[in-house]
Amino acid sequence: MKIMLCPLNGPRNISEFVCRGDVVDRPDPTACSDEAWADYVFMQDNVAGIVREWWYHVATAYWFIAERNTVTDEIVRTYPASEIFHPPVDHGTDSGGRS
């Protein structure tokens, strides 16, 4: 059983988590070309080596970042998204009605 260290919940079975893909910069959808948008949506680096990805702990709906090695299947480091997204990600939606 593979264990992942969740920054919120501590060590948990990896089956409790979902991998949500590479941490990448999103181009501005209203300003970028169709080509750049297709690139963002579909193309993958698919690196053999260390990757930085979004992971999600399903039971507690907690998003965080994991660095892992796709050749050795080792998890290098996990940390809260706030460590690299500071201030938090701006999704470009209107800021009214924050709950």
Added chain:
Amino acid sequence: MPFGLIKYGLSSRYPVIRKFPARPELKPRYDVVIIGAGGHGLATAYYLAKHHNITNVAVVDKGYVGGGNTARNTAIIRSNYLTPDGVKFYDASLRLFKDLSHELDFNIMYSERGHLTLAHTDAALRTSRWRAEVNKHLGIDSEVVSPEEIARIEPTLNLSPNVRYPILGALHHRPGAIARHDAVAWGYAMGAAERGVEIHPDTEVTDILVEGGAATGVETTRGTVRCGCVVQAVAGSSSLVAGMAGFKLPIRSMPLQACVSQPLKPFLDTIVVSGSLHVYISQSSRGELVMGGATDPYQLYSTRSTLDFTEGLMGHVLELFPFLGNVRVMRQWAGIADMTPDFAPIMGESPVRNYYLDAGWGTWGFKATPACGTYMADMVATGRTPDMIAPFALERFQRFDQFGERGAASVGH
């Protein structure tokens, strides 16, 4: 008896017959270099030689012949896909497969078994009906069957309503078959080598030479090779090799695991698949149950095996066949599947001229081997994209024109 067998094996009167010549020296130049000596690369070489008389061809592989996913797959062959373009392509392949032993003069042990895709939910039953209608429209033998009919087709299947996910019906595809996967690679290798194609195992491509936007050769661990054009057919390594040519692919490499049980007397004729339970199972001609499911949950280039996989899989297998409770798993392995977001392959031109792609075969590309080889060879020989594979071009992603093959490809292979 065993002693007689050893004597026979060591006797010089019965030498081992080489299937294809030992690795030759690399020439400085070929008309075509094919990267990857799996079924796809070898079939492409075979049809280039046979149909187009192009024989100045080198097939290079970093490992041994047919040691990639060709050696690791569970050999299911079927054409009951969901999209008309997909159905037509896989049907063309299945037809070639039926005659392949004869074509290659090598027994690939093609065995037509019938294929049942079980439905445990209304949604799955709806997809089955949809597939059946698309299939029938294109002349493919597929129909939706009731639990009573399933009981006649596969009497050992547990059809009890008192399980977690009772079986409500199934898509029955009579032409569904299995074959000996290694024999497919060897047969194509033999046929290609006989016609003058060179096969170079243990020859890893480390870089692609691109000049003025066109591929002109490859760098290998055994030296530089120039060529007129390159075909890449490297399955799980697709992104890495495309990266050497300077472009990205919409592919994630994910391990796909499978396993076999100890051999049992024949009891399971049909290939049984359940998308909802993430399981498929068939019985090989040796009597082993060949079992697998969906890909692992995250990207990886490691072919390690996991207990999570076998445990999860067996929970479902035992729901379908409870009497297998005491049967042992004998071997377990993994291959690296090149997964596209729309569960369809990528065949055709690439952003680099004279550099042709055969990638994104994920968990379903074994059945495509003969058709893929045929059309890729046509493309290389004529420089034009055959109609049959035009819809699978990489460029579809730029047009946001993906396939919708997931409903028919995600677990069924």
